[in-house]
Amino acid sequence: xxxxxxxxxxxxxxxxxxxxxxxxxxxxxxxxxxxxxxxxxxxxxxxxxxxxxxxxxxxxxxxxxxxxxxxxxxxxxxxxxxxxxxxxxxxxxxxxxxxxxxxxxxxxxxxxxxxxxxxxxxxxxxxxxxxxxxxxxxxxxxxxxxxxxxxxxxxxxxxxxxxxxxxxxxxxxxxxxxxxxxxxxxxxxxxxxxxxxxxxxxxxxxxxxxxxxxxxxxxxxxxxxx
Numbered sequence: 001x002x003x004x005x006x007x008x009x010x011x012x013x014x015x016x017x018x019x020x021x022x023x024x025x026x027x028x029x030x031x032x033x034x035x036x037x038x039x040x041x042x043x044x045x046x047x048x049x050x051x052x053x054x055x056x057x058x059x060x061x062x063x064x065x066x067x068x069x070x071x072x073x074x075x076x077x078x079x080x081x082x083x084x085x086x087x088x089x090x091x092x093x094x095x096x097x098x099x100x101x102x103x104x105x106x107x108x109x110x111x112x113x114x115x116x117x118x119x120x121x122x123x124x125x126x127x128x129x130x131x132x133x134x135x136x137x138x139x140x141x142x143x144x145x146x147x148x149x150x151x152x153x154x155x156x157x158x159x160x161x162x163x164x165x166x167x168x169x170x171x172x173x174x175x176x177x178x179x180x181x182x183x184x185x186x187x188x189x190x191x192x193x194x195x196x197x198x199x200x201x202x203x204x205x206x207x208x209x210x211x212x213x214x215x216x217x218x219x220x221x222x223x224x225x226x
Contacts, residue, residue, distance in 0.1 A: 012097075012122060031063050
C-alpha cells in the first residue's frame with residue numbers, strides 16, 4: 001500500500017516512519033509548518049529541519065504553512081494530504097501519535113472523509129519502551145523543546161540516551177511528567193536514524209529559555225557522512 005507519513009522530524013514520527021517502511025510503500029512525507037508556536041496539532045521546534053531529513057532519507061516532502069489556528073489548521077493538513085493523493089496516489093496516512101486522542105481523532109476524520117487508511121503504529125505503546133526502541137535502532141535524537149516543571153535549559157540540545165531515559169522515568173514518578181513528552185513536556189529532533197543516508201550536523205544554534213520553557217533552535221545545519 002502506498003502511504004504518506006505525517007513527519008515532524010521528532011522521534012515519534014521518525015519511529016512511525018521506520019515501522020511503516022518495514023511493511024508498506026512510503027512514497028512521501030508531509031510536514032505542516034505552523035506559525036503558531038502553541039499549535040494544538042503540530043510540532044513546532046526546528047520543523048524546518050524536515051527538509052534536510054527528507055533529503056537524507058530520499059523521500060519527497062510536501063510542506064504546508066498554517067497559521068496554526070485551532071481547528072482551522074486542519075484545513076491545511078487536509079490540503080497537504082490531498083496533494084499527496086494527487087501527486088503520489090497514496091492510499092493511506094501514517095502518524096506518530098502515541099497518546100493524543102485530540103490529534104489522532106482529527107487525522108482519522110480527515111482520512112475517513114477522503115477514504116484513506118489511517119495507521120498509528122505507536123498508538124498506546126509503552127512510552128519508555130518506545131524511547132528505548134529508538135536507542136536500540138540507532139536513532140540520534142536531541143531535546144529541542146522543554147515546556148514543563150522541573151525541566152530547565154540544561155536539558156536543551158542534550159542527546160537522548162540511557163541516562164536521560166532513567167531521569168525522565170524518575171520525573172514521571174515524582175512529577176507525573178510524560179517520559180516521551182506526550183503531554184507536551186518535551187519536543188525532539190532526530191539527527192540520525194538507520195534509514196538516513198547522511199546524518200544532520202548542527203552548525204549554529206541558539207538556546208532560548210525562561211524558567212521551565214525553552215527551545216534549542218537550530219539556525220544552520222547540513223548533511224554529513226555517517
